[in-house]
Amino acid sequence: MIFGITAHTGSGVVKSVSKTGDGHVYIALGVLLWAFEPEHGTIFLYTSLLAYALELPIYVVLKNLFKRQRPCDHLNAFCSHITPSDKFSLPSGHTAAAFLMAGMISNFYPSFAVLAYLWASLIGLSRVMLGVHYPSDIVAGATLGLTMSVFSLSVLN
Numbered sequence: 740m741i742f743g744i745t746a747h748t749g750s751g752v753v754k755s756v757s758k759t760g761d762g763h764v765y766i767a768l769g770v771l772l773w774a775f776e777p778e779h780g781t782i783f784l785y786t787s788l789l790a791y792a793l794e795l796p797i798y799v800v801l802k803n804l805f806k807r808q809r810p811c812d813h814l815n816a817f818c819s820h821i822t823p824s825d826k827f828s829l830p831s832g833h834t835a836a837a838f839l840m841a842g843m844i845s846n847f848y849p850s851f852a853v854l855a856y857l858w859a860s861l862i863g864l865s866r867v868m869l870g871v872h873y874p875s876d877i878v879a880g881a882t883l884g885l886t887m888s889v890f891s892l893s894v895l896n
Contacts, residue, residue, distance in 0.1 A: 759862065772784060789894065791836070798835055801879075810873055841856045842889065
């Protein structure tokens with residue numbers, strides 16, 4: 740039980756929050772901003788693409804380097820409420836992508852920073868509640884995403 744909600748009793752909401760971190764939201768947001776927001780849309784898209792192009796291979800290397808079993812595979816008291824996209828848990832890819840996007844949003848659209856970081860945090864929390872990540876996987880994912888966001892912003896801004 741986390742914050743009075745178990746993944747079982749709130750699984751629909753928790754799964755929905757987690758699904759917003761699957762990737763399609765980032766693509767849609769980037770394309771919409773590129774097409775309709777002339778002030779920052781293009782640089783937002785290019786910087787985000789660079790950040791994700793750097794983050795993804797690092798994420799894969801870290802997953803295969805640490806080979807940390809997911810809590811649902813390692814701990815008897817845990818079960819997964821979703822089917823994970825891969826075998827290992829460290830770092831959380833959903834959290835890395837969400838914090839990368841939150842970093843981009845907060846840089847280009849500072850008035851949305853609190854909302855973006857709250858959303859990214861909820862994605863990380865949802866992954867723990869769904870039984871596919873440990874809290875330290877979330878911290879590692881957030882660190883990876885923010886690092887790639889800051890690096891890409893420093894390169895292209």
